[in-house]
Amino acid sequence: MSSPQEDPRQTPTQRSFAFLVNPTSGGGAAPAAVVTVARILRDAGAVVDVTYSPGPKATLDLVAAAVERGDVVVSVGGDGMLSSIAGEVARLGGVLAIVPAGRGNDFARMLGLPESPEEIASVLLEAAPTPTDLLEATLADGSTRVVAGSVYAGVDAQTAALVNRLHWLPKKLQYPAATVKSLATFRPTTYTVSIDGLTRSFLGATVVVANSGYYGKGMHIAPNASVDDGELDVIVIEAAGRVGMIRAFPKVYDGRHVDLEQVHVFRGRSVTVAGSPPVAMGGDGEPMAALGAEPVRIDVRPGAVRILR
Structure with a gap:
């Protein structure tokens, strides 16, 4: 055979x-x-x-x-x-x-x-079977997790957890409702982000390491991302006033949020992220271990899997 x-x-x-x-x-x-x-x-x-x-x-x-x-x-x-x-x-x-x-x-x-x-x-x-990038996250305990779309920490991870408790709402309202609730209650975290060896720190609401441009049921979080380029898009949203963040939230659906002053976009092949105090982390809608002082490393795996698309 x-x-x-x-x-x-x-x-x-x-x-x-x-x-x-x-x-x-x-x-x-x-x-x-x-x-x-x-x-x-x-x-x-x-x-x-x-x-x-x-x-x-x-x-x-x-x-x-x-x-x-x-x-x-x-x-x-x-x-x-x-x-x-x-x-x-x-x-x-x-x-x-x-x-x-x-x-x-x-x-x-x-x-x-x-x-x-x-x-x-x-x-x-x-x-045709087409080579497609994946992500590989190495957690603080040394275990690894392969993810197709994105790994994220902060408000969005808290939102994903809330969505699982909002099944009573119509599907199209679950993510927006959970996001607004998360934004109204979040506490900023100091993120230390290293991209291909260059380290930066932010007092932020969320960090997203993206292979795919979309998450959260249609939010265009990384509008320039590609699953074919062998690179990761890193989106850092700095902490801002809760009311301002809630008002800015609709911009995420068409990618206009990247023009906001508190949003930073980077690109690279290998990313490490740490957070203090610890904050929720997830990948493609599933919870992962909390992000804390021990960094999590996320690497792109170029063309790792062939997908019919």
Whole structure:
């Protein structure tokens, strides 16, 4: 059998797919998203296997088995689901695809992926496997975490935690409501940020180390970011008055926030961040260990994983 580096099942019409589904993504939207896409693929002659995520360790075992068979590994869920398997697909040399079915779907938005089942199926059948950058975060305890979109600390990490408690709100209101609440209660942190060896300090509300330009369900936090350039965009938002920050918040959706005086944008390949006092940290909607005096290092992994896009 050909190695996974050489093909995901030769020609597109012969592709086989291993769908890994997070059944809780998007408030339970993921299973419904699978049905139509899988039917279209099977009607086109593709082999489709669907598995609902049985837990982190078992899911990685499923990834390994799928890559060994030459299947395209399909993440069905949100950004957290994608990041949970992207690193393993990259390590094994497999091919990854995305069926966006989460609350945010920000990495899919960055890639310009469609939303309709028919268009998604067309991408899976016809798109070429394209090398795509990832992030790798090395935490203070020495453990590592691969992330597709961004790692962030401060107000935005607190916002992500609040979103998980606002399911009673309509989806389109969850992130804005959580953000406003976080901005109204945040306490500034002194961030020490080193980018390719050059160190700066800021009294700030948040720091974002971005591969993807989008996070928080459509916020264009890093408007110049690219997943193909082998670089990271670092966004530092200095502490300002709460009322001013709340008023400026809508600018994040179209990227105009980068013109504000308190917003700084940098670029580099390797970034370390520390915070005092400690502050919440997250990656692609999932919580990570708190950011404290011991720095976290984030490196770009250029072209680490091939994605159908």
